[in-house]
Amino acid sequence: MSGNLQFNKILGAGLATALVIMGVRIGVDALYHTEAPAKPGYAIEVAEAPEAGGVAAVELDPDWGTVLPTADIAAGEKVFAKCVSCHNDHEGGPNMTGPGLWGVVGRPTASHAGFGYSDGMKAHAAEAPTWSYDQLYHFLANPAKWVKGTKMGFAGIKKPEERINLIAYLHTKGSSLGIPAPDPTRQPGAAPAGAPPAGDAPAAPAAAPAPAAH
Template structure:
C-alpha cells in the first residue's frame, strides 16, 4: 500500500470526526436544552382545605323511601331483564342459577325453598329477619360489597333510580305487596 492510500484513509477518518463534532456544535446552537433546577417531577397532593381540587364530592344519594315514591314498576320490569337470565320472577317459578324472586321483598334472606345459598347469604339471613327496602337497595348496588362472600356474580346497578325502579317491580311481584317505607 502506498502513502497516498494511507493519507486518503486518514483524511477520511479525520473528516468524519470533524463533521461529527461540527454537527454536535451546530445542534447545540439550534436546540437549547433546558436543564431543570430540581430533577424529577413534583407530585402535588391537594389538602382537605384546598378548594381548587378537581375531585368532586360524591353526590348524596336520596334515601330509598323517597326514591320509591317516584319509582316506576314498568321501568323496573325493563331493568329486571338484566336479572332474568339467572332469576325467575313468576309465582312458583323454578330456581335458575339464582333463586326465584317472587315475593322477595320482606322475605327472609337465603330462605327460598330448594335453592342452595352460599354460606355468606345464609349467615346474612340468620342475622336479618327479612329483606328490607334499604337492604335490597344496598345489595343491588354492589352484591359482593354488601354481602362479602356471596356467590352472586352480578356487578350491581350503579344508578339509584334503576335500583328504585327494580325494587318497585320486585315489590309488585307478590300476592300482597309489602307496604312502602314511611321513613
C-alpha cells in the same frame, strides 16, 4: 436549533395536558365529596369513590314512602333484564342459577325452597333476616360487598335511581311489604317539615318536589 424549539413546544403541550388532567381530577374529587344530597329522597351516590380505610362515605337510605310511589316501574322492569339470565320472577317460578324472586321484597333472606344458598348468604340471613327495601338497595348496589361470600356473580347496579326503579318493579311481584309512610328523617335538608302538626303549620314549601327522572 429549531429541533430544540420543537422539543420545547412538545414539552409545553405535555405540561399543559398534565395540568388539565390534574384540574379535572380535583374537580371530580370535589364532586364526589359533596356532602349535601342532590335530590331529596335519594341517597348520595358515592359510586367509584376510593374506599380509604373501608369507611363508606355518608350515604342516606332512600325515603321509601316518598320514592316508591313516584318510581318508574317500567324502567325498573328494564333493569330487571340484567337479572333474568339467573332469576325468574313469576309466581311459582323455578330456581335457576339464582333463586326464584317472586315475593322477594319482604321475604326472609335465603329462604326460597329448593335453592342451595351460599354459606355467606346464610350467614347474612342471621344479621338481616328479611329482604327489606334497605337491604335490597344495598345488596343490589354491590352484592359481593354487602354479602361477603355470596355466590351471586353480579357486579351490581350503581345508580340509586335504577335500584329504586328495580325495587319498585320487584315490589309488584308478590311483595308482602306495604309502602311505608314518608319518613322526615330521611329527607335531608327538609327541616322539621315532613308531617306538619294539624292546622298551624306555617305555609312553608312542605313537600319536597318529586324527584325528576334523571
